[in-house]
Amino acid sequence: MTAIPGSAPQTKAARQARIRGLLAGASVRSQAELAALLSDDGVQVTQATLSRDLVEIGAVRVRGADGGLVYAVRGEGGDRSPRLGPAPEVLDARLAKLCAELLVTAEGSANIAVLRTPPGAANFLALAIDHSVIPAILGTIAGDDTVMIVTREPAGGEAMAARFLELASQGA
Numbered sequence: 001m002t003a004i005p006g007s008a009p010q011t012k013a014a015r016q017a018r019i020r021g022l023l024a025g026a027s028v029r030s031q032a033e034l035a036a037l038l039s040d041d042g043v044q045v046t047q048a049t050l051s052r053d054l055v056e057i058g059a060v061r062v063r064g065a066d067g068g069l070v071y072a073v074r075g076e077g078g079d080r081s082p083r084l085g086p087a088p089e090v091l092d093a094r095l096a097k098l099c100a101e102l103l104v105t106a107e108g109s110a111n112i113a114v115l116r117t118p119p120g121a122a123n124f125l126a127l128a129i130d131h132s133v134i135p136a137i138l139g140t141i142a143g144d145d146t147v148m149i150v151t152r153e154p155a156g157g158e159a160m161a162a163r164f165l166e167l168a169s170q171g172a
Contacts, residue, residue, distance in 0.1 A: 001151050015043055016057050019050075023059060023132070027070045034071065093171075095132045098125055099164055100171030104145075106164045108157030115147040115164055122147045135159065 018041060019034065029036045029051050038045055045053070057073060064070040102125050104116040117125055128144035129149065137160070138150045151160050 010043070012053075015045065016053050018043060019053055020057055023071050023073050024131075027064050027068075029064075029068060029070055030120075092132065092167075095128050096167045096171030097170070098128050099168035103164060103166065103168040106161040106168075108159065108161035110157050111151045111154050112157045113149040113151065113160035115149065115161070117147065118146050119145045121145065 015038070022028060022034060022037050026037070028037065031047060031054070032159065035045060035047065036051055037087045038050075040142070052073065059071045059073050061069045062072045090100040091132075093172065102121045104118065106113060106115045115122075115125065124147050126140040126147045129137065129140050136151050136153065136156055138152050140150075141148045149157075149160055151157055153159075
């Protein structure tokens, strides 16, 4: 997910959320590399601020797949061990499986797709969508049994609904 410069507030919380996203989605070897990635997103940060941010979000350096040290953030929930971001194909497979299990219906209109789930499952599905690698999605809002997806394209809602129906059939 690449932010549009000026589309996110330049607050500490927004900057730290972007850092978490970058570390979860790429193998970042140094603070200089992370600063360059942030700069590409329109976020200017000093080395001292970046260092403090990494400490505050609990980032640690771990061995990557190639044996080199990379930054990682701790997992959510019960398992708080440092984790490298999953590969996009792993996220896609997980999302397809969840869609097969949870998606009841999907409909689109303008730039909105509405997904229906069994009661209580919408937040779980929305979180998986938020963690997926689908650049056409601006964001999600979840209720008890409904997920609303806002797409970047003004007429992308119907195509997004169709994509989730297709994911559900692939994960079955």
